[in-house]
Amino acid sequence: MELETLKYPIGKASIPENITKKNIEDWLSLLERFPHELEFLTRELSENQLDTVYREGGWTIRQVIHHCYDSHHNSYMRFKWALTEDKPIIKAYFEEQWAETHDAKSAPIFLSIDALKALHAKWVYLLKGLKNDDLERCFIHPESKASVSLKENIGIYAWHCRHHYAHIEQLMIRKGWR
Structure with a gap:
């Protein structure tokens, strides 16, 4: 299998320029389901399987799962900063x-996984309570200097869920574990 396909099994993130209410609803639904779907996907994996890399030079399934929590926790904090500060x-x-x-x-x-369940429940609760003006609020990434709106970031993290889920699922299929 080609390295690019292994790295990006669902392709790179592609967030529409005109983000609709339907996009937001779909993304929130995905964020809400992700921890439970991840748990269901990985519930029967052995320790040895959890310590298998999804591609040469990539992370193990265990590292991917812990990365999801670390990344999503950081993202949640970015939402809170953007909602309480002016373009932090x-x-x-x-x-x-x-x-x-x-x-x-x-x-x-x-x-x-348990931390993701709690985090996503709180995160989705927060996001469902946002108004359109809130979704337009932005934060600035220090490396790229890009301004990222909260509505864009919802899409990015919905993609992030699907992206890493696919890493695990595709490995399981290739290995015959699923």
Whole structure:
């Protein structure tokens, strides 16, 4: 299988320029379901399977799951900053280095799955209460200097859920585990 397909099994994120109410509703539904779908997908994997990389040079399933929590936790904080500050410059983090920490490489996945359930429940509750003006609020990424609206970021994280779910699911299919 081609490296680009292994890296981006659903393609790279493509957020529409004109984000509709339907887009937001679909993305929120995906964010709401993701932790439960991830748990269902991985519930019967052995420790050995969890420590299998989804592609050469990639992360293990365990690292992917812990990364999802780390990334989504950071994103939740970015939403809160954007809602309470005027175009804040967010704090970036080095996800590759976070994925190499002791917990990311060895902790039971239920820790991140349970945390994702709580985080996503609170995050979706927050997002469902936002008005259109709130969704237009932005934060600034320190590396790219790009201004990212909250509505764009909802789409990015809906993609992020699907992206990493596909990493795990495609590996399971290739290995005959599913």
